[in-house]
Amino acid sequence: MPRRTPHIALDRLRTPHRFPGFLKAASVCVLIAGLLSPLSQAAAAGAATEATAANDYCGGQCSDILPPGQNGNATLAQILLNQAFGTQPSHAEDQLGPYADLAKGYPALTDAKINSFFNDASFGVPSGQAASTVKPAGRSDVTIVRDKKTGVPHITGTTRYGTEFGAGYAAAEDRLWLMDVFRHVGRGRLTSFAGGAPANQGLEQEFWRSAPYTEAELQAQIDGAAARGGARGQQALADVNAYLDGINAYIDASDSGRYFPGEYVLTGHKDSITNAGTIEHFRTTDLVALASVVGALFGSGGGGEVNNALSLLAAQSKYGVEEGTRVWESFRERNDPEAVLTLHDGKSYPYAVKPDNPQGTALPDAGSVTQEPLVYDRTGSAATAAAKSASASAAQSALSSARRGMSNALVVSGRHTASGHPVAVFGPQTGYFAPQLLMLQEIQGPGLSARGASFAGLSMYVELGRGQDYSWSATTSGQDIIDTYAVELCQDDHHYLYRGTCTAMEKVQQTNSWKPTVADGTAAGSYTMRAWRTEYGPVEYRATVGGKKVAYTTLRSSFLHEADSIIGFQMLNDPDFVKGPEDFQRAAQHINYTFNWFYADSRHTAYYNSGDNPVRANGVDAEFPVWARPAYEWRDWDAATNTADYTPPSAHPNSVDQDYYISWNNKQALDYTAAPWGEGSVHRGDLLEDRVRKLVAAGGVTRTSLVKAMADAALADLRGEDVLPGLLKVINSSPVTDPTAAAAVGRLQTWLTAGARRTETSAGSKKYADADAIRILDAWWPLLVRAEFEPGLGSGLYTAFTANLPVDESPSAGHGPTGSHAGSSFQYGWWSYVDKDIRAVLGEPVQGPLARKFCGGGDLGACRDALISTLKQAAGTPAARVYPGDDQCSAGDQWCADSIVQRALGGIKHGRIGWQNRPTYQQVVEYGGHR
Template sequence: MPRRTPRTTLDRLRTPRRFPKFLTAASLCALIAGLLSPLSQAAAAGTSAEAGTAAAGTSASAAANDHCGGQCSDILPPGQNGNATLVEILLNQAFGTQPAHAEDQLAPYANLATGHPTLTEAKINDFFNDASFGVPSDQVASTTKPGGRNDVTIVRDKKTGVPHITGTTRYGTEYGAGYAAAQDRLWLMDVFRHVGRGRLTPFAGGAPSNQGLEQEFWRNAPYTEADLQAQIDSAVAKGGARGQQALADVNAYIDGINAYIDASDSGRYFPGEYVLTGHKDSITNAGTIEHFKVTDLVALASVIGALFGSGGGGEVSNAISLLAAQSKYGVTEGTEVWESFRERNDPEAVLTAHNGESFPYATKPDSPQGAALPDAGSVTQEQLVYDRTGSAATSTATKASTSAAKASLTSAKRGMSNALVVSGKHTASGHPIAVFGPQTGYFAPQLLMLQEIQGPGLSARGASFAGLSMYVELGRGQDYSWSATTSGQDVIDTYAVELCRDDYHYLYHGTCTAMEKVEQTNSWKPTVADGTAAGSYRMQVYRTKYGPVAYRATVDGKKVAYTTLRSSFMHETDSIIGFQMLNDPDYVKSPETFQKAVQHINYTFNWFYADSTHTAYYNSGDNPVRATGVDADFPVRAQAAYEWKNYDPATNTADYTPASEHPNSIDQDYYISWNNKQAKDYAAASWGVGSVHRGNLLEDRVKKLVAAGGVTRSALVKAMADAGLADLRAEDVLPDLLKVINSSTVTDPTAAAAVSKLSAWVTAGARRTETSAGSKTYANADAIRILDAWWSLLVKAEFEPGLGSDLYTAITSNLPVDESPSAAHGPTGSHAGSSFQYGWWSYVDKDIRAVLGESVPGGLPQKYCGGGSLGACREILISTLKEAAGKTASQVYPGDDVCSAGDQWCADSISHRALGGIKHYNISWQNRPTYQQVVEFTSHR
């Protein structure tokens, strides 16, 4: 049978129909049966339309040259199938049934949390999929010739339904990739091409989450259709022959997507969300699903780039907190205090490239030049939305869930990915081992999708973002594997353009120049999915030669507009050449050629490589060469003297630092990455990269494995899983806090009981783990509750008296105090998995060690806890600990639309945010990549 299991709708579609209260199960079944009958008949007709579909058991094409020896595995929850028909959505909402392969990777992924302690080599694929090339003949579920073509075959396996695309021509191969992508993610692809254009509400309705998403992305990438096309033309021209090939690949890929749209439309097995949002009629089949075009992929790429591949920014917020520090302490001391909390080049930060080599970038200049700090209190954010009409009629519960979904998606760039790579010198086999993958959040359907693609110049298996899967973006080739983590180095700068004439003209090289106004009006109709009323609003952005306007302020009394200049702005498609090279077995043959390939990727990522002999690392991104003396952490005056070197506003290009100046390495003893500092003197773009960082959780475990030698795949997976269950605060900060408290006998019974529980938890390993698989109850539950309640109390009591409320508040706006798994206020929102990247753990660590009299490299300029007195600090810790211990579970975990108040396990649990009509169950918290590979190649070409 043809593949016809689409399954999505935005978070608002969690309740796709508001069924009358009198609707019984029987009447619902009758309704579904009525819908199912014509759909089934159409599906049968669709079988002949999809020429070449064969029954399960048909032999797959011979696997390409595979040097993994059965030792490559991967996993991507919840499942490969991200499309669902209307009937499947209704059945899921009413009875919880799942379309085929929509959820079958969720349980293995979830079970590693309790299953990893007894993991062996033989059990790895109990928790991962076999990622070998090809499909054994007895595991073939279906074989399809998409569009009736004879130059490409899509084979899907029985276990996961992953498409294995084999083509005899380049065009046919890419056509098949597009067809398979639409089979698995058509609705999601459609959603995100509209998000990238800032036009989600006209497409999917005016729910608050839709408005928030389109506003968030359009503010940062306000592209016109001409801009989208210009980026294609530029990338193709710059890429030469490979650029021409990339354009041909994209066109073939789009042809495949559109072929599936036509087939699913005529066969009436298109995603049911099109009915629920009013684009199609379930009975008459009236309505259209728009074909994709090349510029849609640029819009998609702009969303992915904004989420995962652009580091830096925040200069205005930095300036505001610096002014607060200077206001309290004076300019000299205030600057020193601010720099100590900023930790942009902390000597205790864990490094990915740890061999001692220095890679200076974006460090603090000795004599800063051109800074444009705002006058106190003058900053206002640029208005984006105008002329709003209509109002949302969604329920409070729906608003809460969609708001959380928005927070989880748009802040995903703040919590990404990890990698553990060990050189063959330290493994049992003598071959390198890697356990790595990107943390892209948890959504239904997932943003990523799996595929294998084999054709002329293409040979890879792995994950790609839906709608951009003409190449595998993270995965394995014939004898090598690669992955990435978000690096986030600073490629975004803020310029203060001085206004002239009025608020919409500015000085450019001494000439009063008009800003370019880009605007669009979005109107939407009511939908059955979310109950929103009809409405509209206008979005408006002003662009300058230094990027879009983000804020208004005064500097030295003169009115300015603060603009945001990003090196990848207007260059969202440039990275396609790098991904093309990664998929080309004739290009990537060594760590050196791998590094050359990823040098073509202009987004900010850490890239890792492993084959049977070598490992490698490279940090990618177009790092602009800044003018001498410019401090990348603060707004700078928009004058020629402070521009990026050889900056051309017409093309948004400049000089970029050469590859040799990017952190890179080959065959280091091991590599770890969890969004930590890349290398010595490579300044952190984000706050919180100091002595305690979640990267330490990997560093400590992998370093021990390497020291012992004989590392195996299962041992490295265990290290990753164990780190992913650890509470960073409890493992790396709590022991010192207990030292202070236990410096004298604890006489208060409440405090003593809390200390006892916390100490027992630290001794047990400081993990947030279930008592047993599926128990939904934590071991050391009381200790976890106490620390969750205590952390924010102790941080505030420790630092606010010394910093003062204004400065304390300003710094917390730069860096949240906490990001525990249950912290709904954290950067990634609640139920998002990724945790402990951003928080005040390093500050507490350095301050408490100083109070204890220890030497603290890169320490804070003064002791804050108790004014530096051990006794006074101890009293602060005990008093806040007592307060925390007295808080009930319901107070610490207040509940939300997913969990009841007081349900500790559920508060931490991972929820797959609905971007479509299918829902999935929550799984136990574990802090690990969404897509993950375990690889150990046994041979090389």
């Protein structure tokens, strides 16, 4: 059988990758036989012993889950077995079933059953439950014990160096291939590493555009973070170096033992017969490249000022400047009075508030905006990439789904719980991947005591999890730390005015090339990525403003500071630092990414919104591009270091012991206005708010009841629960005489009465109860939104607004911002606009209404006619058109269209699970004691 080097799964990010058909079963068996010997040697760990639990005050009431499984590495033999027969490596998929089963099992949940759907997250490994014990590289100062149930590493060190060495070694054991992939993504070098498929090209371009760093800049970031952090900074640098030593020790051991991840063979980096080839050691700059990807995905809110400007111009063109601006502002919902808030105590946190008299705004001339090209000099297969843009978009949306994911938090104060201790159910959404972007670990050593999840390759500390007597978690907050500047061009297109001097832009470029791959038909190719950088950040668009040629640049406060957050995470892992909610908040203040942080111990709950929020010049409107002139720069901004004045901790939304907190990427607090579009009267945060508020009002909240509230919200259709009642009220304002419409209304009403959930008829049926009502709403929503708004807005403005905020993000909506099979749903959509408009047409009170009534031009009868007409159209749309099918599902298969796929980032694939709108990693905690 000839050896081939297929592209790895990164070119199929939307679906599990299927390696080529040349892997016939008989040949697979022959090849596996020759590989099992080194594999068996790798598995032969030392005699299993039990890890000793550190001080653990959770009393067995801490649980967590992270699908699909802890083991994200697979040898070539294991990959071939998986591809040929569907077998799974040990602990590769064992958390997927319990995670999926909660959707069916939550109605009967009890405290005793919680760990049927979650894992015990107590410190240590119970007696008799240790599967293996390893002293990595023969070190005497660290031990890695893996438990039988999940294979999670429990790392215990007697020295700080040894502890971090063990963390690095364990990370490489579980995620080496993924870590390697993402250090290349962060550098924009994925194609040269994993092949030049269009999806790989799109992925590396997306991240390199926002962070086109040189190697010197990557090194300077870790050096700068260490220097600025004082003693903690120096300790962080030492921890990083020890962690890297552990990673590299595993690389060497797996290379000599020939049990390294099989993807290295399948991408031509290693030879399965001779073992020729090299797996490169990791360096500190690799970790900064990894951090830049994580920061771009989860912690960089804001931007979009050019698109905002384009939709404002469209509104002004349609209605005139004054009325168009009023219409635009009503759709922007900067500070909507009906928005669900995480902090509901009435306290105001003004940030990026609309100025009374905006200064320095630099709106483009109509029709002048063009995006700055990134790619040049395509050859070979790269030359055809434009024809495959849909595939590239698939790759980008796959990881973007993580950014647009459904991280959520439900935290209840002990004043309202049955035990008198706080209860929390919370976790981040990092998308569904195989292997998962996060990994679990317990780390115990000098100055370190924590268990939980960390991003692969950044697990020198637990990033989300628990300490000895407290737990913490995060959701993406999305507040605006990115601004767009209009730099005036001078001399030519690559010189600009910087504080009065004509200055050359810096050209940063790199050329990526790849070899031919017979397996997927991709020929050899290459292209060059080129970014033009200014003191105000990379150039993203070109335009004219008032006839002057400008370049629009993007400046974010975390640019050149991807490593700065390391100090905050170090503090969160330090039992001598975090002893209460105020300490937790001080640790979170050192994290410069935009996150909502939540905390619970046995006595207190707390919240803090992190991020380096720049202090903008007076009069600057953060929603739009501004002139690149000193008067409009961030206060005390230093271009050389990209530092500025940032809003003080007291100005960030924060709280201790509020009665309860909920977050589902919703608005944080009153007047905290620098948020994404769509934070109005209906937001998926309402699904949590309504349920938790009722629990708190009743009192006696338990872990079980809070998990039930989360799980119930995870199956709810936001449109059905919060918008459909108003739509049916309009339709039923007169008798429905049309039989098709009447039947559809009846089905929708029945489903609504049952709770408007997307649930199976029975466990494992893979068919929805009320399936026809769900089909009707899925078909109806985009039709009714267009019919409601496009006649009044006009097609141009309607299109511009949908570029700011997509109309729909239902579970099956492959056309939405998240993509198909991603789980995350109902974050982005016109739910609030429809709700406000329908209530206005009905004559009901609306706070913060849209500037005009749109449905039927404001006439109830005409609105009703539009809704009935589109409802009839939807009712007649067959399932095969609503759910058109893809390489996962047959056309018309509703359950499959909604289903979640673990998108392959390596050679192992997993089965689909039913839809849940739920965090990827999730904790359920209730502490009974405190130090």
